[in-house]
Amino acid sequence: xxxxxxxxxxxxLETKNAAxxxxxxxxxxxxxSPVVHTPQAGKPITKLYLTAALFVFNNGHFKYLRxxxxxxxxxxxxxxxxxxxYINGVDMITWGEDGRITEFKVMIRPLxxxxxxxxxxxxxxxxxxxxxxxxxxxx
Numbered sequence: 001x002x003x004x005x006x007x008x009x010x011x012x013l014e015t016k017n018a019a020x021x022x023x024x025x026x027x028x029x030x031x032x033s034p035v036v037h038t039p040q041a042g043k044p045i046t047k048l049y050l051t052a053a054l055f056v057f058n059n060g061h062f063k064y065l066r067x068x069x070x071x072x073x074x075x076x077x078x079x080x081x082x083x084x085x086y087i088n089g090v091d092m093i094t095w096g097e098d099g100r101i102t103e104f105k106v107m108i109r110p111l112x113x114x115x116x117x118x119x120x121x122x123x124x125x126x127x128x129x130x131x132x133x134x135x136x137x138x139x
Contacts, residue, residue, distance in 0.1 A: 005095045006067065006074050013058055018051040025101050032105035035118040046104060052124040056117065072096065087113040
């Protein structure tokens, strides 16, 4: 069992270990994207979004500025820079008694960053989906 969900999240970010998401995401996790209107429910879609984010956001400039943890909730403020645009945002994470994440919400600013992230995440999600399709076709 994961005893420190936030520490494990930090470790996954540092190593860009998308496979490790399976260990920290609950099967019924809900992901709230800063650019998609409806919540994305379930481990497969949440893992896809977070995997894309591992590579889009986590580019050498990404850093957490502060974190607030209370009970089974955490708010982690972050900053990064992509293409000359400064991005500031928060990850709001909730986990269950077993330490697995049940809700992951991302909020970012400014509007210019949201528009750029929307484009970049869309491209990365398409790439990941194509890679997954190609991998399953070769089996």
